[in-house]
Amino acid sequence: MQMKALVLAAAALVWAPAAMAQQTETIRLTIASSHPPVIPWVLAMKNTVVTKSNKALEAKGSKYRIEWNEAYGGVLFNFENTIEAVEQGITDFGWVGTLWEPAKMPLHNIGFYTPFANDSPDVIVKVMDEMSNKNPSFAKEWESNGAVFFSTTTSDSYQLFTKFPVRSLADLKGKKLLAAGAVGGWVEGLGATFVNAGIPTFYNALQTGVGDGVVLIPSGAIPIKLHEVAPHVTIVNLGAVAFGGFAVNKKKWESLPAEVRDVLKPIALEYAMENVRIVKEREKAGMERIVNEGAKIYVLPDDERKRWATAMPNLAKAWVEDNEKKGVPARQIMKDYMAALRKAGAKPLRDWDAGL
Incomplete structure (x- = not known):
């Protein structure tokens, strides 16, 4: 048993x-x-x-x-x-x-209509x-x-990656700048031409002459080795969005x-x-690495950044008016968004909610 x-x-x-x-x-x-x-x-x-x-x-x-x-x-x-x-x-x-998706998801694009508003992801x-x-x-x-x-x-904050050195906004006149979707509005007022494209296409587009530079975040540019074809990196801090x-x-x-x-x-x-x-981890390490690999970094002076922000059309107002026509309470949303940024510690270079 x-x-x-x-x-x-x-x-x-x-x-x-x-x-x-x-x-x-x-x-x-x-x-x-x-x-x-x-x-x-x-x-x-x-x-x-x-x-x-x-x-x-x-x-x-x-x-x-x-x-x-x-x-x-x-x-x-x-x-x-x-x-x-x-x-x-x-x-x-x-x-x-x-x-x-500016048509299907306009509210989630609000950050692209408020550049220079905040640098913190x-x-x-x-x-x-x-x-x-x-x-x-x-x-x-x-x-x-x-x-x-x-x-x-x-994202981390948007910067410029170009084939040529940029020391002032005048250097961008007549150039073709690649960017994704709504970022194109940031190029308006600079005398440059916006070319709509996505990250997977940027490297070849620069290599083949489709563009002269890119408005992009370092964390997106560094992994695809964009500095190999656009070695001039201008720190503009257009904003994290x-x-x-x-x-x-x-x-x-x-x-x-x-x-x-x-x-x-x-x-x-x-x-x-x-x-x-x-x-954050990649931006810090990546910027150090691309400098060692030949990239040249220049910090755009504050007065040039202010000129850029001022030169832009009133992106926020246009965004509000367009969405209000569709029955979206965009005016109040823009006010709430900017107020929330300031409450969280952001110091916008341009008050996009002013006059709304």
Whole structure:
């Protein structure tokens, strides 16, 4: 009897893990981006939900595990179709570039109509996450596009990367400057020509003469080695802005088991500050590295920065008027946004809410 009992006990020990393994259910999810994972805001997705989700599910004792299909670098869609890719379920989770969606997501482009307002990515995350979650008009832009918003993608401050040295605004006259979407408005008033393009195309565009320079963030320029074709870096500090967000297809999100959503949401909310951490870390190290590799850095004097800010058309007023016509309370939103920036410590070089 004792021998039989021992055999049965041993069999039970062998069977138990196998039974537990059989009970594990795999959920297959796709996470994708138009940009490669060398870019901070893509790497931040990988570092949060992809890396941490299964560990968190296991720690919670959940029977679910996620099998991630990672499709970065434009494998599934390009930079002009990020919100459509999430909305249509081409990807389940994805980075959405709101800067290329001025028609569908105008409120999330507010930072591009308030240049020289703030240099801190921490401030932008705080302000934009709050507005995206608490302001009904902001929230509607995600909901109407079939997406559930998690957290904001923000940048370091925009600078100039050019083939030629820039010592004053006069040096930009007649030049072709590449930039993404709404950044083009910053070029107006300088006598330069704006060429709309995305980060994946910048290097070749400069190399082939499509452009003479780029208005871009260092954390986006350094990974693609933009300094090889545009070795003159002018520190302008046009501003850190929110230019996208991390989101999930609404139908897919609602179809997930509640315990999986409960695990994924707090991890996804870590995305914004993980991106900020990477951005700051890379900007510091990257600027030092490109100088060693031959880049020449020049800090544009404050009087030239002020001239640039003043030379711009009233971008904020035009943005407000355009959106008010569509029934969006853009005037109050602009006032609230600028007030929130100042409250958080920002010192705008131009008061974009003045006279609204």
